[in-house]
Amino acid sequence: MTRPAPPTAGVVVLTDRWQARRPLVEVIAAAVAGGVRSVVLREKDLPRAERAALAADLRAVLTGAGGTLIVAGPDPLGGDAVHLPAAGPYPPPQHTLVGRSCHDAAELDRLTSEDYVTLSPVHPTRTKPGYGPPLGVDGLRRLVAISPVPVLALGGIETPDQVRDCVTAGAAGVAVLGAIMRAPDPTHTAATLTQAFTSARALPTDRAVTTLGRASPEAATPLPSTPHPSTEPPTTGLRPTVPTQGSSLTARSGHGRPQPQSATKEEK
Template identity: 75%
Template sequence: MSNRAPGLVLLTDRWQARRPLAQVVAGAVAGGVRWVVLREKDLPRAERAALAVDLRAILTAVGGTLIVAGPDPLDGDAVHLPSAGPYPPPRLGLVGRSCHDGAELARLTTEDYAILSPVFPTRTKPGYGPPLHPAGLSMLIRQSPVPILALGGVETPEQVRACVAAGAAGVAVLGAVMRAEDPTRVAATLTAAVEAACRQAPAESPDVAWSRHDRPQPASRTPANRPGRPRAATVTTGAGR
């Protein structure tokens, strides 16, 4: 499993995909995506597990990581949890959680990262919000004890740059790639935008590995002690759990 921050993360939705999901993911990986979050929660476990095997093979070939939405890692070691639970998080190699406000960020404990959404109005979940916009994203990132990935309505390099400028360690996309006629081209364009934005702030680049040991422990997460940004350093994924 890759221990490095992902830059551009892809969330799957086969209902929006223009072609079979594995083909879309392979195209996105060819465009530079290295983290993929497998959703498809409506599938029976056996079908979803088989899909996870296929997507894992695509990502493993390039040193990428498949993260499974929900508490069941489907024979892997990485999950992305909803804001509703479970709490505490399971003890796995990589654990993320969806958050939408400061109260949900305050509940984070041993998670490796959080996805904040929606940043912009989104066609995937219209009316799901209100949108944070870059100013709201920046405010919440300052409260977060873990690195933040920005999600929701991100479709252009300008939006990517705004998210990174607000402090996001990376950007997550769904519809922009799932609905794309050419997933490789779109993924490459957005990945390049993330990398370019991070070169302007190298100390906070999402290409720098993350470490749980650089985060405040839950007991010390008072407003006075929270860092302005999650600090990036050498990673020891899986340690401390």
């Protein structure tokens, strides 16, 4: 099995096909064209075979651009990168990359061999209205300061200013869902948020945070620079075609516009 390249911190996209304006693989391909290199596949309501097929399609898009697919839950679906909920399992399974959702200091204290965490919600989120209370930038800063691993800020992050605030609070990057899924132009939105992250990295931060991996107590290793992404889709690297509305995977997996009565919720 090919080991995925460890993702660099930056803008990480969480999927939600019910909120996507276009078939999910097309949305992710557009986000990758805008500079995204890490994606967390959710879609936990799908049967495993369909979810694995979707993972294969998304992994091909990301691998062609040097990116990484992370699968929500303990089953990596043919890869070797997972993102686990705060509830477990403990200890985490052994994979090349393991992340976990956290929301407070107690959950951070339970970490063992995880490589990174998401902290949420930073802001109120349209994906999960009423979930919280929000940490706010100050709460994020306090938890980043005690986290033993790099942090991705998650929840209600939709604007360049919000990205910059999270990075200056010490986050290694931001995880976004609705900002990309609901975007009329995911390539432009991804490029805008990625550039905000890049510019924020040049500013003083509250904590030097590095790539997604366990932090060294002695020193932090700088992130590789993220180039300014082009808003033009790349002509190489990505797969030439993606599933369309007429494909069997699209039909089975509900790729396309959301069905409100079946909408899934954002990963905790």
